[in-house]
Amino acid sequence: MAGADPHEPPSDPAVLPPHEYSLEGRLIADAGGRLGRLSFPTPLATDSVPYGGRPACHSCGPCNEHLCPTGARADARSPFIHAPLPPGALTVALGSKAVRIDLGNVSRADSVEWLNTVTRQRSRVRARCVVIAGNAIQSAALLLRSAQHAAPNGIGNGTDMVGSGISFKISGYVSGSTTLDRVPTQSVGGPFSTVAISDHYLDDEAPSGLGGLIYEASPTERAVRDGKIALRLHFLAADQPMRSNAVRLANSRDRLGLPKIILEYWTHPLDKRRLGYLSRLASDLLVEAGVKKFDYQDSNYQFGSGHLHGGCRSGIDPKESVTDRWGRVHDIDNLYVAAAASSLIPAASTRPSPFRRTRCGSLGG
Numbered sequence: 583m584a585g586a587d588p589h590e591p592p593s594d595p596a597v598l599p600p601h602e603y604s605l606e607g608r609l610i611a612d613a614g615g616r617l618g619r620l621s622f623p624t625p626l627a628t629d630s631v632p633y634g635g636r637p638a639c640h641s642c643g644p645c646n647e648h649l650c651p652t653g654a655r656a657d658a659r660s661p662f663i664h665a666p667l668p669p670g671a672l673t674v675a676l677g678s679k680a681v682r683i684d685l686g687n688v689s690r691a692d693s694v695e696w697l698n699t700v701t702r703q704r705s706r707v708r709a710r711c712v713v714i715a716g717n718a719i720q721s722a723a724l725l726l727r728s729a730q731h732a733a734p735n736g737i738g739n740g741t742d743m744v745g746s747g748i749s750f751k752i753s754g755y756v757s758g759s760t761t762l763d764r765v766p767t768q769s770v771g772g773p774f775s776t777v778a779i780s781d782h783y784l785d786d787e788a789p790s791g792l793g794g795l796i797y798e799a800s801p802t803e804r805a806v807r808d809g810k811i812a813l814r815l816h817f818l819a820a821d822q823p824m825r826s827n828a829v830r831l832a833n834s835r836d837r838l839g840l841p842k843i844i845l846e847y848w849t850h851p852l853d854k855r856r857l858g859y860l861s862r863l864a865s866d867l868l869v870e871a872g873v874k875k876f877d878y879q880d881s882n883y884q885f886g887s888g889h890l891h892g893g894c895r896s897g898i899d900p901k902e903s904v905t906d907r908w909g910r911v912h913d914i915d916n917l918y919v920a921a922a923a924s925s926l927i928p929a930a931s932t933r934p935s936p937f938r939r940t941r942c943g944s945l946g947g
């Protein structure tokens with residue numbers, strides 16, 4: 583729900599209302615309130631009411647690990663399939679991979695070469711505007727693989743910043759059960775998470791001064807048994823960004839004939855301390871909710887995570903960043919990096935987003 587998180591930058595109002603707190607979420611929010619913490623509805627990419635031809639979530643349970651049976655949860659595919667676009671307005675090339683961007687001159691992208699990973703056939707599409715929307719690793723790799731005469735080290739890589747600063751999520755879970763003080767009027771279940779707390783992002787006590795998020799994470803089994811209910815919290819933070827953590831290209835080739843990707847990544851000693859700090863705060867919350875015995879679950883963050891970001895840093899100084907604040911690659915008029923690889927400055931700025939002004943095509947990594 584836009585605007586509910588006290589640490590969220592100003593943004594457009596939410597399109598849909600928030601989901602109701604689950605029974606577990608209500609217990610967590612109440613415990614947080616008694617500790618002076620400000621709970622808010624977890625922002626979810628799932629329909630709380632029918633929207634855009636897709637149904638409302640019917641609260642079937644642990645949607646984080648499973649395919650949504652109704653299509654209420656937005657994934658990379660469903661919003662496009664149901665989008666009311668005129669015929670021919672959108673082409674989705676299944677099983678394809680963008681392998682190279684060619685420049686028309688030093689300041690304009692001209693075309694994108696893509697590979698059908700099944701037939702191995704290569705094709706090229708000319709573009710007025712190119713938006714790279716692969717994940718953090720693949721977006722950086724595409725720019726690096728696009729080395730050419732006008733960009734000998736890769737596009738946007740004049741100062742060796744492409745791929746640098748790749749970051750992951752550090753996180754863990756704590757869970758336990760609590761006794762209900764009355765028979766609940768609300769049934770158990772709901773989306774994976776309905777309540778979040780962001781009060782600890784800027785804690786002075788956090789190692790390095792940056793904490794993270796704590797939110798309800800549904801347990802595998804959701805039921806009231808013998809008057810008890812299981813509560814589970816996920817605590818997470820971004821890891822310590824380091825320039826030396828980077829995506830590079832190897833000299834050898836992968837099965838598609840592309841230069842292999844090397845990921846140089848080390849965790850920072852502060853990461854473990856910050857995670858311990860958040861773990862204690864999450865445990866305090868469960869104690870307040872009546873939990874007496876805890877289970878801790880490591881997310882093995884040292885081996886990376888699906889929530890990767892960085893690699894095409896946004897910034898004002900082209901020597902220290904890959905894109906400007908709008909996600910446009912410095913000095914390339916019509917090439918943007920979207921998604922987690924860069925960090926766009928959101929809507930509140932007076933300048934309109936280039937994504938609204940320009941007709942752009944989108945490329946997966």
Ligand code: SF4
Nearest residue numbers: 639640642643645650
């Ligand atoms: S709980 Fe998750 S999986 Fe179930 S309908 Fe809702 S969004 Fe889909």
